[in-house]
Amino acid sequence: MPEPFRIIVSGEGGQGVLSIAKIIATAAWTQGKKSTYMPYFTTEKQGGVSIGFAQVSDAAIPFPKFAQADMAVALSQRALLRLVPYLHEQTVVVTNSFLVKDTSVAGGRKVLAVDATTIAREQLKKPRTFNMVIMGAMLRSIPGMSPDGFGKALEKSFGSKYVRDPALKELNEKAFRLGYDLTA
Amino acid sequence: MPDMTTNQNVQIRSAFPKCVRIDSKPHLFCPGCGHPEVLKALGFAIDELGLQAKTAFGIDIGCSLLAWDYFNMDTVETHHGRTIPTMVGFKRANPDAVAIAYVGDGGAYAIGLSHLMNAAVRDEKIFVIVVNNAVYAMTGGQEAPTTLPGMKVSTAPSGADEHYMKAPEMIRNVNPTAFVARGITSVQPALKMLMKDALKFYLDGKGFVFVEVLSQCPLNWKTMDKPQETFDFLEKTLAKAYPVKRY
Amino acid sequence: MAEKKFLMGNEALGRAARAAGAKAFYGYPITPSSEIMHFWAGEFTTEQGKKDGLVFLQAEDEIAAGFMLVGGVLAGLRSFTASAGPGHVLLQDAFSMAEAMRLPVVAYLMQRGGPSTSTVIYSQSEVNLACFGGNGNGFRVVYSPSTIQDLYDYGIKVFNTAWKHRFPTFLLGDGYLAKTMAEVELYTPAERGIAMVEPEAYLLEKNRKRPLAEIVPSPELEVREDGGVQYDCLRNCLNFEEETAAVNAEIMAAYAKAAPEILEWENYGPTDAKTLIVAHGIVAAAAQAAVDQSGGQARLFRPITLQPFPLEELRKAAKGATKIIVAESALNQLARFVKDALYGVTSAPLIEYGRPSMGILPEEIVGLITAK
Numbered sequence: 001m002p003e004p005f006r007i008i009v010s011g012e013g014g015q016g017v018l019s020i021a022k023i024i025a026t027a028a029w030t031q032g033k034k035s036t037y038m039p040y041f042t043t044e045k046q047g048g049v050s051i052g053f054a055q056v057s058d059a060a061i062p063f064p065k066f067a068q069a070d071m072a073v074a075l076s077q078r079a080l081l082r083l084v085p086y087l088h089e090q091t092v093v094v095t096n097s098f099l100v101k102d103t104s105v106a107g108g109r110k111v112l113a114v115d116a117t118t119i120a121r122e123q124l125k126k127p128r129t130f131n132m133v134i135m136g137a138m139l140r141s142i143p144g145m146s147p148d149g150f151g152k153a154l155e156k157s158f159g160s161k162y163v164r165d166p167a168l169k170e171l172n173e174k175a176f177r178l179g180y181d182l183t184a
Numbered sequence: 185m186p187d188m189t190t191n192q193n194v195q196i197r198s199a200f201p202k203c204v205r206i207d208s209k210p211h212l213f214c215p216g217c218g219h220p221e222v223l224k225a226l227g228f229a230i231d232e233l234g235l236q237a238k239t240a241f242g243i244d245i246g247c248s249l250l251a252w253d254y255f256n257m258d259t260v261e262t263h264h265g266r267t268i269p270t271m272v273g274f275k276r277a278n279p280d281a282v283a284i285a286y287v288g289d290g291g292a293y294a295i296g297l298s299h300l301m302n303a304a305v306r307d308e309k310i311f312v313i314v315v316n317n318a319v320y321a322m323t324g325g326q327e328a329p330t331t332l333p334g335m336k337v338s339t340a341p342s343g344a345d346e347h348y349m350k351a352p353e354m355i356r357n358v359n360p361t362a363f364v365a366r367g368i369t370s371v372q373p374a375l376k377m378l379m380k381d382a383l384k385f386y387l388d389g390k391g392f393v394f395v396e397v398l399s400q401c402p403l404n405w406k407t408m409d410k411p412q413e414t415f416d417f418l419e420k421t422l423a424k425a426y427p428v429k430r431y
Numbered sequence: 432m433a434e435k436k437f438l439m440g441n442e443a444l445g446r447a448a449r450a451a452g453a454k455a456f457y458g459y460p461i462t463p464s465s466e467i468m469h470f471w472a473g474e475f476t477t478e479q480g481k482k483d484g485l486v487f488l489q490a491e492d493e494i495a496a497g498f499m500l501v502g503g504v505l506a507g508l509r510s511f512t513a514s515a516g517p518g519h520v521l522l523q524d525a526f527s528m529a530e531a532m533r534l535p536v537v538a539y540l541m542q543r544g545g546p547s548t549s550t551v552i553y554s555q556s557e558v559n560l561a562c563f564g565g566n567g568n569g570f571r572v573v574y575s576p577s578t579i580q581d582l583y584d585y586g587i588k589v590f591n592t593a594w595k596h597r598f599p600t601f602l603l604g605d606g607y608l609a610k611t612m613a614e615v616e617l618y619t620p621a622e623r624g625i626a627m628v629e630p631e632a633y634l635l636e637k638n639r640k641r642p643l644a645e646i647v648p649s650p651e652l653e654v655r656e657d658g659g660v661q662y663d664c665l666r667n668c669l670n671f672e673e674e675t676a677a678v679n680a681e682i683m684a685a686y687a688k689a690a691p692e693i694l695e696w697e698n699y700g701p702t703d704a705k706t707l708i709v710a711h712g713i714v715a716a717a718a719q720a721a722v723d724q725s726g727g728q729a730r731l732f733r734p735i736t737l738q739p740f741p742l743e744e745l746r747k748a749a750k751g752a753t754k755i756i757v758a759e760s761a762l763n764q765l766a767r768f769v770k771d772a773l774y775g776v777t778s779a780p781l782i783e784y785g786r787p788s789m790g791i792l793p794e795e796i797v798g799l800i801t802a803k
Contacts, residue, residue, distance in 0.1 A: 025612055029437040037612040040552065062720035063713070064611040065790050205655060237660045240505075240634045245668060252666045256657035258634040260505060261666040262498060263528055269495035273502025274634070276486045277455050277510065281635055299498075302491035 004034070004057030005143055006066045008086050011075025011096075013048045016131040020073065021052030023135060023153045024142070028056040030149035038064040049082050056142060071141060073134065074100050081105060092141050096134055112137060112183070119178055129175035136179025147180055201227030203236040205256045212250040216414060218399025219247055221369035222315055223254050226284075229379035230257075233387070239282040242271040244291035247322045248315060251286060265296030272299075272308045282311070282386065289316040293329040293349045304355045304362060304392050311386050311393040314351065317401040318422060325404035332425055337404070348425065355394050356431045362392035364431040369399045370419055371428075378430075398422050433618040440579050440608045441513075443615045444539050445470025447586025448511055450619055452627050453537070455486035455510035457499035459518060462551035463606035464541040467513035486510075493518040497525025497536075504534045507632025509590050511537040515606070516545055519557055520564075526599050527565030531667045531678065533646045533685070534633070535593030539586065539602045541609040544788035553606035554788035555712055556761035561603045562738040568679060570686045571599040572693055573738040575711040577719075579613040585735075587620055594628040596689040597646045603737065605760075607713050607790065634663060648681040650674040686739070696741040698748055700730030706800050707732060707752035707779075709745065709769050714758050714791050721796035729756075729800045734768070742772040749777045756799050758784040758791055 007024060011017035018039045025037035033056050040051040055061050072087055073094040074080035080095065084105050087093070093106040098117035114137045116130035132154075139145055154172055155162060162169045200206060204227050213219045230236055241257045243249055245264035252261050262270045267285040275283035292300050292314040303310065319337055320326040326339040329349035336343050352364045363385040367378045378395060386393045400418045407414040438446070445467050448456070456471040468489070474480040475487035486503065490496035496512050503510030514522055519540050529536040542557040544550030563569040572592050574585045585602050593600035620627055631641060643652055643663050653664040669675050697715075700722040706729040710718040715733040722729050732748040734741050749755060755777070759765040762785040770781065784791070784799055 022612065026437055029614060034614065035437070038607060039610055061613070062723075063717045063793055064607055064613070065792060067792050067794055203657075205657070236657075238635070249666070249668050252664055252668075253653060256655050256660075256662045257664075258662055259664040259666075260634060261668055262501070263524060263667075266494065266498040266524065266528075269490065269498035270502040270505070272495075273455075273457055273488070273499030273510070274506045275502070276457075276488055276499070277503040277506035277508040278632070278635060281506070298491050299495050302495070 003059060004055040004061050005071070006069045007054040007056070007071045007073065007138070007142065008069040008083060009052045009054070009073040009075070010049060010079035010082050012079065013050045015075050017050050017075055017079075018052045019157055020131055020135050020138075021054040023150065023157050024138070025054040025056070026156055027149045027153035028145060030152055031145060033057060033144065034059060034061050036061050036064045049076075049079050051082065056145065058144070071138065073138060075131070075134070076100065077102065094134065094138055094141075096130060098130070112141065114179065114182060116179065120175055123178060124171060124175055126171055126175075129171055132172045132175035133179035136176040137182050139180055140183045147176075150176060200224065201231045203227050203230050203255050203257055205253060208253045211254060213247065214403045216400065216402040216408065216411065217247070218317060218369040218397070218401070219251065219315060220254075221372065221375070222313065222397045222399060223251055225372060225375040226313065226379045227255065228376045229383050232380060233383055235282050235383065238280070239284060240271070240274055240278070242267040242274070242283065242285045244285070244287040244296075246288040246291050246320070248286050248288050248291065265291045265294070265299065267291065268296055268299040268303050268310070268312060271310045272303055275308065275310050279309075282383070283309075284311045284313065286313050287315070288321070289314060289318070289330045290320045290328050293351055297329075300351070301354070301358060304359045304394065307359055307362065307391045309386070309389060309391065311382060312395070314394075314396045315399045316396050316426065317399045317404075319401055319404045321401045321404050330426075332421065350426065352394065352396055352431050355392075359392055361390070362394060363390070364394050366396045366398065366426060366428050366431075368418065368423060368428045369397060370415055396426070398426055398428065433616055433622055435614055435616050437612060438579070438615050439466060439610060439612045440582050440604065441466035441541070441610070442470055443579055443583045444513070444586045444602070444604075445474070446617060447583045448590075449474060450617070451587040451590040452509055453511055453590060454484060454508040455503040456512065457488045457490055457496045457503060457510065458512045458514065459490050459493045459496045461493075461515050461518040463543055463553075463609040464513045464515045464539065466609070467539055493521035494524050497522040498528075500536050500538075501525050501529055501534055504529070504536055505633045507630050507636060509537070509594065509630050511539065511590075513539040513541070515541045516543040516557070517548060519560055523560065523564035526571065527567055528667055529599040530565060530567045530570050530682070531648070532651055532665060533597040533648070533682065534599070535597050535630075536599045537589050537593050537601070538599075539604065542603065542605040550788060551606065552788075553790060554761060555605060555714065555759050556764060556787055557603065558737060558759075558761060558764035561601050568683070569738060570682045571601065571738060572596070572736065573601045573603050574695070574735060575603050575715075575737050576608065577712055577716040577733065579608060579611060579615050582608055583615050583617065587625070591625070591628045592693060594630050596685075596693065598686065598689070603712070605713055633665065648678040650677050690739040693736055694739055694741045694744070695735035696744045697733040697735060698730065699733065701727050702730065703751070704728055704730040705752060706730070706754045706756065707749060708756045708758060708796060708800070709734075709765065710758045711735075711737060711765055714760060717791050717793045718758060718796050720793035721800060724793060724797050725800045737765075737768070740768050740772065745769065745772045746776050749773055749779065752777065752779050754782065755779050756782045756784060756796070758796055758799070760786050760789055760791055762787050
């Protein structure tokens with residue numbers, strides 16, 4: 001296992017890209033690991049490409065940013081293009097295949113294509129929870145991580161939204177579980 | 185008939201308020217300047233309400249800075265235009281203080297206008313006194329937001345243009361409950377009453393207190409040796425454009 | 432009780448200010464520092480915050496925020512602000528007054544891209560501004576934290592430095608640190624045996640323990656008595672060159688006296704390594720990782736205080752180095768300090784790796800170390 005394990009997530013602003021990286025880092029920490037999360041944010045609240053950097057490790061992590069990712073998650077076609085410079089030979093590429101049709105830029109790398117939007121729409125009637133499906137699908141490829149602590153990490157991240165919309169909590173956890181089970 | 189020999193039952197009117205620092209006299213202002221008139225009116229009001237030891241007196245850059253040793257009161261000189269936010273920060277941190285911001289028309293209406301208006305909108309519990317002499321006095325008689333149409337000043341040699349700033353009117357517009365008034369130096373008893381009423385409003389914690397005082401600048405008005413012209417300009421021209429009243 | 436939490440840098444700073452017993456925050460929102468303000472707004476509205484007498488005010492701009500901060504300090508509260516980039520530029524108006532009158536204002540400055548509005552992300556290009564902004568001579572204290580834990584530790588320390596020595600004191604962080612989430616150990620100063628220096632008002636102080644005459648330069652202060660009450664009058668507008676000379680001389684003397692106690696630096700890596708890297712802030716964290724990866728070839732000198740700058744310590748560190756690399760996310764800001772310190776002291780070549788407003792990764796520094 002490369003030390004630390006590095007995850008880069010990219011997508012359109014507003015897709016919840018940053019939440020994915022943040023929740024994974026938070027959950028890893030609650031599982032007793034060292035972790036960092038750093039957003040690469042722009043002035044665009046919606047519509048720009050945003051990138052999140054997460055690292056998970058058993059040892060202290062010296063620096064929050066990195067040049068090469070062990071896992072690259074693309075939630076849109078142009079987001080995938082943004083990630084190409086971060087790929088090394090062993091990088092696992094994860095995509096939302098509903099929005100990322102062409103993965104040729106991934107070269108011969110392992111691609112985990114998840115039609116998260118369709119799953120979220122058909123099974124949960126909430127296409128917006130697709131990012132939770134993606135997060136669940138990522139989990140088994142992150143060394144040493146389990147689904148433990150995700151409920152708590154989600155609550156930390158969605159706190160105020162959960163208060164406004166209590167149904168969202170169950171929905172998010174279901175979506176996460178659907179994604180996790182896909183890779184069983 | 186009062187006994188004139190023992191002073192009993194006779195109130196001898198002092199020329200200066202008690203809170204004025206007599207050993208700094210003569211003051212630093214030009215002969216004939218209106219600032220000392222404003223400060224005296226304020227000083228008498230502070231005396232009457234017993235506020236000398238409770239007051240934090242903030243003064244701006246410009247002629248108002250010459251007030252830094254006028255009183256025996258805790259005083260701080262700030263930067264040009266920044267006395268209002270300084271006293272806002274002070275008052276928020278020390279709610280028991282009588283926080284006064286003493287500013288000229290350039291400091292309050294040009295460089296510091298945003299601070300003035302926002303303090304009014306937030307209804308900050310401070311007392312702002314603006315001395316309006318329609319000109320930048322200390323820096324050499326440049327045009328101020330209050331310079332009247334046609335007034336020839338160093339940066340408007342062919343006469344200032346037609347618009348000018350009416351601050352009490354603007355402040356009343358954004359804050360319907362504040363104490364807002366305009367006074368004039370040439371009617372001292374009324375000015376002292378105005379200061380006292382303003383301070384009473386302040387002490388009752390009713391909100392933002394704003395007093396503009398029309399004041400003379402014989403030096404920049406070029407009326408140094410013509411006191412009648414000074415007061416004609418103050419009372420007839422300036423007071424016509426800027427009504428002396430409570431808003 | 433000390434506890435570990437997984438926090439964003441900005442929240443660590445908000446908690447540091449709270450742990451330090453800060454009472455007042457005046458500020459204006461700007462990315463990437465806004466969450467510090469959000470945190471304080473939250474604290475301000477809690478029952479505990481009300482009980483503690485917290486002050487919070489969102490100003491109309493950073494000029495106002497800076498002077499409100501001055502007002503809070505004059506009233507004797509541990510007061511602070513947070514900003515970045517163009518907001519940091521505007522704050523310098525008030526910081527200049529604070530420098531002149533020895534007012535212990537505190538600011539958390541989280542550098543963003545520059546010049547101008549630039550990116551909201553990151554840089555190290557506010558070093559000159561933090562150290563020398565304003566029309567003075569740089570009599571302020573600037574700490575450069577490297578990690579999220581540093582944000583918490585120095586976020587507390589700045590208040591003590593400010594109130595003990597009475598100089599404007601800044602924590603100069605950056606957008607990466609501001610926005611990174613990582614583990615932070617939280618503690619109260621008392622748990623670490625840190626005594627917090629009690630603030631004292633400049634105006635309307637009822638129980639003055641330290642006379643203002645010991646602090647404020649003499650031409651700027653008049654203390655008067657009337658009816659048994661002492662009145663303090665402060666000014667910053669002076670009439671004569673001799674007065675400004677006296678003000679500067681008095682501030683300089685106080686600064687020179689305080690500096691040895693304030694100076695902080697760190698040497699990292701094998702002392703016999705021939706390559707010396709000089710870096711500060713988060714770039715020093717990258718350099719530390721690079722030192723670990725370079726197999727004994729390199730060591731790091733990290734100034735923790737940029738102002739005052741640990742000049743003598745850098746000179747010592749430069750001894751024996753045959754190559755000196757200055758890495759910074761700016762152009763010639765840290766490097767200028769280094770050249771100033773090393774002039775005439777070493778003949779080792781100086782390599783300036785300036786990447787204005789760009790992150791510097793450990794791998795890049797390893798590349799510089801191994802380059803022939």
